[in-house]
Amino acid sequence: xxxxxxxxxxxxxxxxxxxxxxxxxxxxxxxxxxxxxxxxxxxxxxxxxxxxxxxxxxxxxxxxxxxxxxxxxxxxxxxxxxxxxxxxxxxxxxxxxxxxxxxxxxxxxxxxxxxxxxxxxxxxxxxxxxxxxxxxxxxxxxxxxxxxxxxxxxxxxxxxxxxxxxxxxxxxxxxxxxxxxxxxx
Amino acid sequence: xxxxxxxxxxxxxxxxxxxxxxxxxxxxxxxxxxxxxxxxxxxxxxxxxxxxxxxxxxxxxxxxxxxxxxxxxxxxxxxxxxxxxxxxxxxxxxxxxxxxxxxxxxxxxxxxxxxxxxxxxxxxxxxxxxxxxxxxxxxxxxxxxxxxxxxxxxxxxxxxxxxxxxxxxxxxxxxxxxxxxxxxx
Numbered sequence: 001x002x003x004x005x006x007x008x009x010x011x012x013x014x015x016x017x018x019x020x021x022x023x024x025x026x027x028x029x030x031x032x033x034x035x036x037x038x039x040x041x042x043x044x045x046x047x048x049x050x051x052x053x054x055x056x057x058x059x060x061x062x063x064x065x066x067x068x069x070x071x072x073x074x075x076x077x078x079x080x081x082x083x084x085x086x087x088x089x090x091x092x093x094x095x096x097x098x099x100x101x102x103x104x105x106x107x108x109x110x111x112x113x114x115x116x117x118x119x120x121x122x123x124x125x126x127x128x129x130x131x132x133x134x135x136x137x138x139x140x141x142x143x144x145x146x147x148x149x150x151x152x153x154x155x156x157x158x159x160x161x162x163x164x165x166x167x168x169x170x171x172x173x174x175x176x177x178x179x180x181x182x183x184x185x
Numbered sequence: 186x187x188x189x190x191x192x193x194x195x196x197x198x199x200x201x202x203x204x205x206x207x208x209x210x211x212x213x214x215x216x217x218x219x220x221x222x223x224x225x226x227x228x229x230x231x232x233x234x235x236x237x238x239x240x241x242x243x244x245x246x247x248x249x250x251x252x253x254x255x256x257x258x259x260x261x262x263x264x265x266x267x268x269x270x271x272x273x274x275x276x277x278x279x280x281x282x283x284x285x286x287x288x289x290x291x292x293x294x295x296x297x298x299x300x301x302x303x304x305x306x307x308x309x310x311x312x313x314x315x316x317x318x319x320x321x322x323x324x325x326x327x328x329x330x331x332x333x334x335x336x337x338x339x340x341x342x343x344x345x346x347x348x349x350x351x352x353x354x355x356x357x358x359x360x361x362x363x364x365x366x367x368x369x370x
Binding site for chain 1: 205216223298299307353
C-alpha cells in the first residue's frame with residue numbers, strides 16, 4: 001500500500017470570498033480521485049473572547065444569511081492587508097474587530113488558541129484571543145453589511161448552551177472552552 | 186436602516202463534496218451584494234473523543250491533501266444514509282468511525298457539543314461525542330482513501346499543543362476542551 005498523495009490542483013470556480021479547486025489525489029491503493037478544495041481568499045482572521053470586569057462575556061448577535069439564522073457569537077473578522085501589502089497580525093485584527101463590533105477595547109489581549117475550520121477540504125483558520133477587563137471607548141463602527149447587537153452573557157449560560165448543543169458556532173465554542181480551561185478563568 | 190436579508194440563492198458550481206452557491210443579500214443600508222455560500226452535501230458528521238482506561242486520548246494521524254499536512258486528530262467522519270433514505274443519527278456515525286479508524290469501541294458514547302465550522306459561509310456541522318473507557322475489538326477497517334495511524338496521547342500533551350497553537354483542528358480543539366470542562370474529566 002502506498003500513501004495518500006496530492007498530484008495536482010487546479011482552479012475550478014472563482015467566488016467572492018472563496019475559490020473552489022479540484023485536487024487530483026492518489027489513494028493508498030493507487031486509485032486516482034478528484035477531491036474538492038475550498039480556498040478562503042483571506043486565509044482567515046481572528047476572534048476575541050471579551051471578558052467584562054464582572055466576568056460576563058461580551059457577545060454579539062447577528063443574522064447569518066448563509067445558514068439563515070440569527071446567531072449569538074464572539075466578535076470576529078478577517079485579516080486586513082497592511083500598507084506593506086502583507087496580512088496584518090491577527091492580534092491587530094482581534095483588537096480592531098472588538099472595537100468595531102462592540103465599541104469596547106482591552107489593555108490585555110493574549111493568544112488562546114488557533115482553529116482551522118475544516119482541514120479535510122479548506123484552508124480557513126481563526127486565531128482566538130482573550131481580551132481581559134474590556135471597557136467601553138465609544139460606539140460600534142459597523143461596516144455597511146453589519147447589523148450587530150452587543151449582548152453581555154453570563155459564562156454559565158454560554159456553557160449551558162454549548163453542552164446542550166444550542167451554541168454551535170465553532171470559534172465561539174472553542175474560544176469559550178479555551179478561556180474556561182485557561183489559568184485566567 | 187433595514188436588516189440584512191437574503192433575497193435569492195442559486196447554484197453556481199457543483200463539486201464532489203461541496204456545492205458553491207451565489208446568495209443575493211440586501212445590506213442594512215439597502216445595497217445589494219453577491220455572497221458565497223458553500224453547501225456541504227452531507228451536511229456534516231460526527232467526531233469522537235475516545236478516552237482509554239488510563240486517561241490517554243486515542244487520536245489518529247493522517248495526511249490531509251487539502252492543507253498539505255499530516256495532522257493529529259480525533260476520529261471523525263461524515264454521516265451515512267440509512268436504508269430508509271434518511272441520514273443516520275450522528276451517535277451512530279461516531280461509533281462507526283471510532284471502530285473503523287481505530288479498531289476500538291466503547292459501552293458509553295454520550296454527546297459533548299456541536300460545532301458549525303464556518304457559519305458566515307457554510308452549512309457544515311460536526312456533532313462531538315465522548316467515548317469513555319474505550320477497548321479494542323479488532324483491527325481498523327479503513328476505506329481505500331484512508332491511511333491512518335492510531336496514536337494514544339496524554340491529555341497534558343494535547344492541551345500544550347492547543348495552547349501553543351500547534352493543534353489547530355477545530356473539531357479536535359473543541360472536543361478536547363469540551364471533555365476537559367465536563368464532569369467526566
